[in-house]
Amino acid sequence: MRALKSSVTEKMKRIPSFLPRVLLKETSLDEEIVRFFFSRYQLVVANDDDEKEVSFKTRHKVYCEEMKFEQTTASSLEIDQYDDRAINCYIKHLPTGECAGTIRLVLPKEEDGSLPLEEKFSDAFSSSSLLPSSLTSEGVCEISRLAVPREFRVRQFKSKVFPRKKLNKIKQSKNLDFNLEHFPYLSIALYLMATSVCLHLNMSHAYVLMEPKLARRMRAFGIHFNEVGEAISFKGKRVPYRLSPLDFVNDLSKTLKRFQREVHDTMQPSLQKMSLGMSMLDNKVDYANIDYNSAVFQRVGDSKVSRAA
Template identity: 35%
Template sequence: MNNPLSIVASKMKKVMTGYIKLQEAKQISKHFSDYLRPVVADTVEKKEQVFNIRHQVYCQELGFEPVRENEQEFDEFDTFSTHAMIQHLQTGGFAGTVRVVRPLEDYQQLPIEKYCLHSITHKTLNPANFQRAEVCEISRLAVPERFRRRNSDKFAGAATGAIDTETYSDTELRCFPFIAVGLYMSAASIVISKKIPHTYVMMEPRLARSMGFLGIKFQKIGPTVEYHGLRAPYYINPSLLMESLTPAFRKMLNDIQVSIEAQKHLFGNKSS
């Protein structure tokens, strides 16, 4: 026969564990919203900010693209992309950017299809299997150097969103790269808002592992190849995202979704 005291203790433990997780979730989301907010780039001026941030990171810092006189890095995919930025509330400056590329015409491709199609070996999850409006790609994530001043952000890969898992601590929020995570969450919110069922990302395997710490479980759909460093194709959909996301970061995603939804009129059914 079960000891009544043991049953009560077990129930109390579950209640306390749930309470602690709830408080952690509120703390993480509040920490983000106290200092940062997601912004959909809906004007020419904001898009110029997007392209300037990308020029700083991809052209000047990493050398992935040639330096341009106008300090604006953009390509053919930007015409059918929705761009988001993270704004630093204290200064009003923009601390990073990301885009969601969504082709709508038959001739439009995802970047991963144009440059790395050979790397996708998963037959059923090849983007060619779906209608154009059913696929998208998260790409061109960039965090400029001036917003990576902490020791935890000063390592290779931080400019494009990687997380240094050696310095990450569940109890030390100051070590967490909220700008990069906020950008991923903003992109996810756009994907969910637009009801796009299939999302692709070309990224470093260590970045995919880093995302696993948040409960974001990308599915690898091909081998690691050389493309601006070692990268591999990954797939995710809203169901995979929500079923594995940790409670703490689910709260953060929900709050960012509310903010993005409030700006939904800025991107509607068209790319921005």
């Protein structure tokens, strides 16, 4: 009996040393990204005036005060003529309540189906068949006004998304499809948010005017923007690009697919609220008959997906 007690006691002493290894299963790379981001940030679709003002203030801070791209305004809001037909989204930093970044999606003009990019730079397009107004029957929009305040631009490059020990282990395994040490998670999350809005509205094409170096950088993460025109001089060198929201999801780096799925799923309640509140603009997309239960809206990003009928 004494020998049995001694054996049990000895085993109990060893439990603390091995129990953590049993219970604390090592998280995968994609799980680590999701855990890091959603423990610090909240996704917001600007459905009311107060939320829209957050986006406008952030845009003013970045575009007017930091970048000097636009003139400052007395209201400290950066608003243009396209915001009447735009959907704004932003990322809220949970510890401070500050806006960590914003982006918008502009719907086509009711009269001719054009987008801001076409109205300003139609001559830059390689072919008239690539103009947004020639594709309105398929559902088009423009992604613009991506803005991340300076303090959060710095934060995202200083943040340790992954523990140093784990990062070194990943490097040694070489099982990595992008550079984790310089991971622009806020910019990527904003593009994922915009893409989720595109999918929700059944958009086939999204246009964006951006710096070529940003497009190249995003390509490293499996985010492909296809050139549809020549470089122009507009607040620096810019090129018109186009993307297919479905291809965007399917081509994402494997490591980011779960992040995209979590972004998409998290946004669904706000997107449904947006659909109820938004006016049905005549951009030839039948919002009323979109099948929100279709495969496109069910766990998009798990695998190759096809467009809803």
